[in-house]
Amino acid sequence: MLRSLRIRTTLRNPYSMSTLSKRDLTTLGLRREDPKRIWERRTALTPGAVRELLSEQNGELAVEVESCARRCFSDSLYTEAGAKVVPSLSKEVDVVLGIKEPPLEDVHRLISQSGAEGKERNWMMFSHTHKGQEYNTPLLASFLPPAEHQTLIDHELLTAPSIGKDGKPSRARVAAFGWYAGAVGAGEALSMTGVALLKRGIGSPLLHLPRPYASGTLVEFKAALRKCGENVRSSSGLSSQGHGPVVIGITGAGNVSTGAKDMLDELNVEWIKADELANLKDAPANRVSSLLGWIFHSADKFQVYACMIPTSSFIVGQDGLQFDRMGYYQSPEKYKSVFADKIAPYLTTIINGVGWSSKFPRTISNSDLASLLGSSGEKQKLVAVQDITCDKEGGLEFVDQFTTIDNPYFEGPGGMLISSIDILPSELAADASSHFSSKILPYVRRALFPDSQGDKAAEEDTLNKAKIVEQGKILEPHSWLLPKVEAWKSSVTNGHSSNSTDATSQPKKILLLGSGLVAGPAVEVFAARPDVHLSIASNNLSEARSHVKNRTNVEAISLDVGDQVALREAVSASDVVVSLLPAPFHPEVARHCIEHEKHLVTASYVSPEMKALDDAAKAKGVLLLGECGLDPGIDSMAAMRILERVKREGKKVTSFVSWCGGLPEPSASNVPLRYKFSWSPKAVLTAAQNDAHYKIDNEIVKIQGNELLSKHFPVVKLWPELQLEGLANRDSIPYAEKYGLGEVDGLKDLFRGTLRYQGFSNLLESFRKLGLLSSEPLQRVPEDWEEFLLLSAARQLGYNKSLTIEDLPVVLSDLLGDKAMDSETLDALKLLSLLPRDPSSSPSSIPIPNLRSPVPVDLFAHLLSHKLSYAPGERDTCLLHHAFTLAAKDGSVEKVTASLLCYGDETASAMSVTVGKTLAFAALRVADGLVKQRGVTGPYEREVWEGTLQSLEEVGVVVKEEWN
Structure with missing residues (x-):
C-alpha cells in the first residue's frame, strides 16, 4: 500500500501482495474498541504517536480515528495531532489497528465495502485466534475466502530474536501489556485480600487501598501503595485471629510477575524465599527475617510478606526425576505439581502470572484443591486468588469463570475470593497505552511503508512471524486452524450455532515407522497438533507405547517391516509415512507409498536406489522427500536460506565450506575417541570409511575410504572453546548443482566435512x-x-x-x-x-x-554402544557451521556464516531433537499440502526449508546467520 504523490505507479507491499490502485495516500485506521467492553479504554497509538507518523511521512499518510467518548485519550487530542476523527473507518483504510478483536459486523462491513476486486488490507490486533480459541473462529474465518486480500497480524505473535534465560537464542515479544497486567493485578489482589480478610473477621490497612483504576495514573497508584505500606508498618492492635502472617505468593517469571513484584515493592513488603514459607505457618504475623535467623516482635504489629515462587519450587519429576527446565518444557508429562502440598498451605493470596497449556501439569488441580481445603472443618489459610493469566479451568483448575472490573471477584471453594479479569491494563489505560504505543509504532510504520527508515530486515521478520493469515491464506504454523474454520463454516451452512465447532474434518494420519532414539522429539511435534492422528509402528511394541503417554491422538502398533502384507496395510491407511528405519529399508517402503499414492519423508540421504523411483513417484503424484534431519537436513535448509538471498541480491558464491557434527559436551568427552553415542554407533563407524570427493584451494581432491581417517584435518577452528578436527564428508561435488552454486570450476572451495574432537581420527584409524x-x-x-x-x-x-x-x-x-x-x-x-x-x-x-x-x-x-554411552546428566551437542564467500557485481567480497550449537538434556539428546523434530516439521508441511513438489528430492525448495526452519526456531533450534 505504499503510494507516492509524485510517482503514480503500481508498487508492491510485502504485507499486501496484490497490486495497488492509483490513490495518493496510504491510510491508517485506528479502531474504537468493542462497545460491549465498557471498561476497555486503551488505544494502540497515542495522539503523540499519530503526530509523529504524520509529520515524518510528508503528506503521504492519512490517519482515521473512530470516535470514542470513553477512550483514555479524547477525540480532540487526535484531531490536534492531525488525524481525522470519523464515525467509522472508511473503505480506503490500508491498515486497521486496534487492541482487541473487533466486532464481527465491523469487519464484515469494511471488507464488503471494498468492491468486487477486493481491497488488500492489514489487520493488527490481539485476535485471540492462534491457539484455536473456538469463540473467535468466526473472526478468523472473516479474513479467509470468500474475502480476498486480507492479512491478519497478531500483536501477541510480534516477537524479535533474544537470548533466553538458559542462554540460548530465543524470541521475545516486542509489544505487550504484560507488565501493566501484573502491576494492576497486584493492586486488585491486595485490595481483594483486604476484603477476604475482613470476611474472616480481620481488619487490615489493605481494606482501604484504592483499586488501581481509582488512582487514574501509575504515579498516583504507586503513591497509594506507599501510603498503604506506611499504614501497615505503623498499624497496631490488629489481631490475626489465628490466620498468621499475610503472605502473598507470585507465580511466573515474566513481565506479568515483574509488574506484580514492582507494586509489592512499593508496598514495602518483607520478601522471603519459597523454601522459607513453612517457617511462617504458625509464627506471629509480624515475624521478620535477619542474618541471625528469625526475630520476633510484638504480635500486635501487622506485617505483609511476599514470595516469588519459581516453577522449580513446586514442579517435581516423577519417579525421582530431578527438575530440569529444558526437560520440563520438552517432556512435561514426566513432571507433576506439588503446589497444593508444599506452597499453597502457607499463602494468604496467590497472584498467578504463569500461563498454562494442556500438555503441562496444572499448578493446582481440582483434586489438589480438595486436599488443600481438607475436611477437618479448619479453614485454609488461602483466602484470595488473582489469576492474571485468565486461563479458565487452566493452571488453577478451580478458576472456572471470568470476572470484570465492575464485578471483580466471585466466591470460590472454601470461601476464597477469586478474580480473573482479562483487561487489567485498562485500569491504568493512559499509561498502558503509552507504553504499548511506543513499542508497536515501528511495526505499524513498517506495515504502512515497507521502505521507511529503521531496521527493515528485523522489523519485516517480526511482522512476518506475527501473521496468521496473509492474503486470505492461513500460514504456517497456523494451518492446523483451517479444519476448525471449515467445520465452523459447515455448521453454519447446516443451520447450527454460529459458534459451533462440533463438526470436524478428518485428522491427518501420520504413520511413523520406528520408535528408537530419535522418535521421542518427533512424536512430541506430531502429538502437539490436534488435527493429527499419529500411529507409531515398531517391532518393539513396548518401546512404541512408551511414546504414547496418554495422548489421545497417538497410538502404537506392532509392525515388522519384513512383513510386506502388514507394511502395505499400514501404509495404505496413512496420509504421510515418516520413516526412522535404516536407509536400506526405505526403497521398499517407498514402493508401497507409490502403490498407494502416499507421501514419504525420511532423514536419510537420497540413495541411488531411491532416486531410481523418481519417475514412478511423479507418475503417481507422490513425494519421496529425504534428507530432512540434521546432516543431511538442517545443513541444506540453512544453506538454501542464505543462497536464496544471495540470488536475490545478484551475488555469486565463490567458496562454500560446511562442517557438521554431533559430539558429547567437553565435560563428557574424557573417553576413548572423545566420543559418545546417542544413536547407532555403526553409522558413525561406517561414515568414517566413506570415499570423499571435494575441492579446496582450487584443487579437486579424491580420497579412498581406507585413507579417510589418516587424511583428516587435524585442527578446525570454529568455536574457541572446542578443540575440533574434521573429516571430509562423502562427495561434496554434487552440491554445486543441488544448491545452485554454479559450475564447480568457478568455485575456489566446495567442501562438506564432519566434526570430531582432536584425537578421534588417529585412534579410530588404529582401530581400523x-x-x-x-x-x-x-x-x-x-x-x-x-x-x-x-x-x-x-x-x-x-x-x-x-x-x-x-x-x-x-x-x-x-x-x-x-x-x-x-x-x-x-x-x-x-x-x-x-x-x-x-x-x-x-x-x-x-x-x-x-x-x-x-x-x-x-x-x-x-x-561401543555400551562402553561409550551417555551417563545420567551428561549432554550431547550438535554443531553446524557454513562459510560462504560471495562476490558482488562491483567486485567486492562478502563473508557469510551460518552456525548452530545445540545442546541436549536429560529428556532428549541434541541429535534426537535436531533429527526428529526437523523430520516431523517437514512431514507436517507435506501433510498440510504446503509442499507441491513430487518425485524423489531433498529439502532444497523454499516450500520445505522456510517453514521447517521457522518451526525449529520456535522450539529453540536456531541457525544464526552473520553477513560481513
Whole structure:
C-alpha cells in the first residue's frame, strides 16, 4: 500500500501482495474498541504517536480515528495531532489497528465495502485466534475466502530474536501489556485480600487501598501503595485471629510477575524465599527475617510478606526425576505439581502470572484443591486468588469463570475470593497505552511503508512471524486452524450455532515407522497438533507405547517391516509415512507409498536406489522427500536460506565450506575417541570409511575410504572453546548443482566435512588397522572380547595359523608398530575390554551378541554402544557451521556464516531433537499440502526449508546467520 504523490505507479507491499490502485495516500485506521467492553479504554497509538507518523511521512499518510467518548485519550487530542476523527473507518483504510478483536459486523462491513476486486488490507490486533480459541473462529474465518486480500497480524505473535534465560537464542515479544497486567493485578489482589480478610473477621490497612483504576495514573497508584505500606508498618492492635502472617505468593517469571513484584515493592513488603514459607505457618504475623535467623516482635504489629515462587519450587519429576527446565518444557508429562502440598498451605493470596497449556501439569488441580481445603472443618489459610493469566479451568483448575472490573471477584471453594479479569491494563489505560504505543509504532510504520527508515530486515521478520493469515491464506504454523474454520463454516451452512465447532474434518494420519532414539522429539511435534492422528509402528511394541503417554491422538502398533502384507496395510491407511528405519529399508517402503499414492519423508540421504523411483513417484503424484534431519537436513535448509538471498541480491558464491557434527559436551568427552553415542554407533563407524570427493584451494581432491581417517584435518577452528578436527564428508561435488552454486570450476572451495574432537581420527584409524571396522565376517563367533580383537587383527595380517591370546602383543606390534604397546591405542583397548584382563580384575559384563554373521563392525558397534554411552546428566551437542564467500557485481567480497550449537538434556539428546523434530516439521508441511513438489528430492525448495526452519526456531533450534 505504499503510494507516492509524485510517482503514480503500481508498487508492491510485502504485507499486501496484490497490486495497488492509483490513490495518493496510504491510510491508517485506528479502531474504537468493542462497545460491549465498557471498561476497555486503551488505544494502540497515542495522539503523540499519530503526530509523529504524520509529520515524518510528508503528506503521504492519512490517519482515521473512530470516535470514542470513553477512550483514555479524547477525540480532540487526535484531531490536534492531525488525524481525522470519523464515525467509522472508511473503505480506503490500508491498515486497521486496534487492541482487541473487533466486532464481527465491523469487519464484515469494511471488507464488503471494498468492491468486487477486493481491497488488500492489514489487520493488527490481539485476535485471540492462534491457539484455536473456538469463540473467535468466526473472526478468523472473516479474513479467509470468500474475502480476498486480507492479512491478519497478531500483536501477541510480534516477537524479535533474544537470548533466553538458559542462554540460548530465543524470541521475545516486542509489544505487550504484560507488565501493566501484573502491576494492576497486584493492586486488585491486595485490595481483594483486604476484603477476604475482613470476611474472616480481620481488619487490615489493605481494606482501604484504592483499586488501581481509582488512582487514574501509575504515579498516583504507586503513591497509594506507599501510603498503604506506611499504614501497615505503623498499624497496631490488629489481631490475626489465628490466620498468621499475610503472605502473598507470585507465580511466573515474566513481565506479568515483574509488574506484580514492582507494586509489592512499593508496598514495602518483607520478601522471603519459597523454601522459607513453612517457617511462617504458625509464627506471629509480624515475624521478620535477619542474618541471625528469625526475630520476633510484638504480635500486635501487622506485617505483609511476599514470595516469588519459581516453577522449580513446586514442579517435581516423577519417579525421582530431578527438575530440569529444558526437560520440563520438552517432556512435561514426566513432571507433576506439588503446589497444593508444599506452597499453597502457607499463602494468604496467590497472584498467578504463569500461563498454562494442556500438555503441562496444572499448578493446582481440582483434586489438589480438595486436599488443600481438607475436611477437618479448619479453614485454609488461602483466602484470595488473582489469576492474571485468565486461563479458565487452566493452571488453577478451580478458576472456572471470568470476572470484570465492575464485578471483580466471585466466591470460590472454601470461601476464597477469586478474580480473573482479562483487561487489567485498562485500569491504568493512559499509561498502558503509552507504553504499548511506543513499542508497536515501528511495526505499524513498517506495515504502512515497507521502505521507511529503521531496521527493515528485523522489523519485516517480526511482522512476518506475527501473521496468521496473509492474503486470505492461513500460514504456517497456523494451518492446523483451517479444519476448525471449515467445520465452523459447515455448521453454519447446516443451520447450527454460529459458534459451533462440533463438526470436524478428518485428522491427518501420520504413520511413523520406528520408535528408537530419535522418535521421542518427533512424536512430541506430531502429538502437539490436534488435527493429527499419529500411529507409531515398531517391532518393539513396548518401546512404541512408551511414546504414547496418554495422548489421545497417538497410538502404537506392532509392525515388522519384513512383513510386506502388514507394511502395505499400514501404509495404505496413512496420509504421510515418516520413516526412522535404516536407509536400506526405505526403497521398499517407498514402493508401497507409490502403490498407494502416499507421501514419504525420511532423514536419510537420497540413495541411488531411491532416486531410481523418481519417475514412478511423479507418475503417481507422490513425494519421496529425504534428507530432512540434521546432516543431511538442517545443513541444506540453512544453506538454501542464505543462497536464496544471495540470488536475490545478484551475488555469486565463490567458496562454500560446511562442517557438521554431533559430539558429547567437553565435560563428557574424557573417553576413548572423545566420543559418545546417542544413536547407532555403526553409522558413525561406517561414515568414517566413506570415499570423499571435494575441492579446496582450487584443487579437486579424491580420497579412498581406507585413507579417510589418516587424511583428516587435524585442527578446525570454529568455536574457541572446542578443540575440533574434521573429516571430509562423502562427495561434496554434487552440491554445486543441488544448491545452485554454479559450475564447480568457478568455485575456489566446495567442501562438506564432519566434526570430531582432536584425537578421534588417529585412534579410530588404529582401530581400523586392527580390523575392528571391517565388514567381512569372521570365521566364527568369538568367545569373548579379547578373542574378538585377536581374530579381527589376525585376519588383517592374513594369518591362517591358530593363535592364542598370548600372541596378541605380537599381532598388535605387527599392525601398529612397536610403539603401540605404550600408546593411547593400548589405553583405549584396555578401557574397552579388548585386551586380556589382569588376573585380579572381573570379566567384562557385556556379552558377545549372538549374530548369525559375526561382522567386526557390528560387534564393535555393539561394544561401543555400551562402553561409550551417555551417563545420567551428561549432554550431547550438535554443531553446524557454513562459510560462504560471495562476490558482488562491483567486485567486492562478502563473508557469510551460518552456525548452530545445540545442546541436549536429560529428556532428549541434541541429535534426537535436531533429527526428529526437523523430520516431523517437514512431514507436517507435506501433510498440510504446503509442499507441491513430487518425485524423489531433498529439502532444497523454499516450500520445505522456510517453514521447517521457522518451526525449529520456535522450539529453540536456531541457525544464526552473520553477513560481513
